[in-house]
Amino acid sequence: DNFCSYCIVPYLRGREESFSSDSILKQIKRSKNLLTREILLMGQNVNSYLSKGRVFTDILSDVLNEFGDMRVRFITSHPKDFAIKIIEMMAENKNLCRHLHLPVQSGSDRILSLMHRKYTADDFREIVRLARKILPDITITTDIMTGMPEESEKDFEETLNIVNEIQFDDAFMYKYSGRRFTLSRYFESVSSEEGLSRLGRLIKVQQEIKKKKVLMLKGKTLEVLSERESKKSKSEFYGRDSGNRSVIIRGMNIQAGKLYNVKINEIAGLTPLGDIAEEK
Structure with a gap:
């Protein structure tokens, strides 16, 4: 209106x-x-x-x-x-x-x-x-x-x-x-x-x-909701954190629809990448 x-x-x-x-x-x-x-x-x-x-x-x-x-x-x-x-x-x-x-x-x-x-x-x-x-x-x-x-x-x-x-x-x-x-x-x-x-x-x-x-996210831990598997690797998933930022999650046996604590240890272009610290 x-x-x-x-x-x-x-x-x-x-x-x-x-x-x-x-x-x-x-x-x-x-x-x-x-x-x-x-x-x-x-x-x-x-x-x-x-x-x-x-x-x-x-x-x-x-x-x-x-x-x-x-x-x-x-x-x-x-x-x-x-x-x-x-x-x-x-x-x-x-x-x-x-x-x-x-x-x-x-x-x-x-x-x-x-x-x-x-x-x-x-x-x-x-x-x-x-x-x-x-x-x-x-x-x-x-x-x-x-x-x-x-x-x-x-x-x-x-x-x-x-x-x-x-x-x-x-x-x-x-x-x-x-x-x-x-x-x-x-x-x-x-x-x-x-x-x-x-x-x-x-x-x-x-x-x-x-x-x-x-x-500035490097070294921080984000809570990320996994969404879909990466086309490049089965050990990588795309997800989003609470702030709606795209994050690549790395780890084995990642499942879509799960919340993970992800420690960001690398930035690829404008996308943070991290390893699973803990499954929520």
Whole structure:
């Protein structure tokens, strides 16, 4: 229901609809099996959930209480609706994954206003500050657009500034692409070449940040949920930790759907590799 000026989703999907807590719990029960170890709550904006007076933190509590032996994660959050209570719940419940995907889209207040995002860059900074104060090891990822119509070099520099300042663990970065029905089509456009150039500069900055962050994992032990066997070796499995980072697990007799404590002793490119320290 936000109708961001560049987004076609509201026109294709219609107004937001929140399913009742009972229907969500029943759907999970119908869908899970003996191998299910993780539940993903998904919505275009989970933080605007509202059903019969119940909000998103209520649903999180219901799912965590009902399925206490499973990991729970969610996507996607919107900064204007985000409740810091969610981070407090992460700190209190180890089964609620310590990952927050929070799209910033731009570091320029002028562009955020044109996007109809309904928050400022400082609003975003404050959410991140509080989240890291409550949970220092939280993983924070984001979405960022370049080449939004009307975006100046100064606006783009402000985006680079917030990326350098916040130090996201990862980011989905993309160039603006016009969509029918959207208001942004009527703004003064930025050339495709300039949008791509800015995207390349942004990717270079963020990749360096991610590399630094990944290298800091070496020597640490992560709790990793194994997902699938590597095509290269039967003694390697791909998995994800609570922060939604891809991890390669090394060891014999690894099973999909199991939780392992993995000590990271090598970094391959941007992917941590580790040996099993303990099966959970």
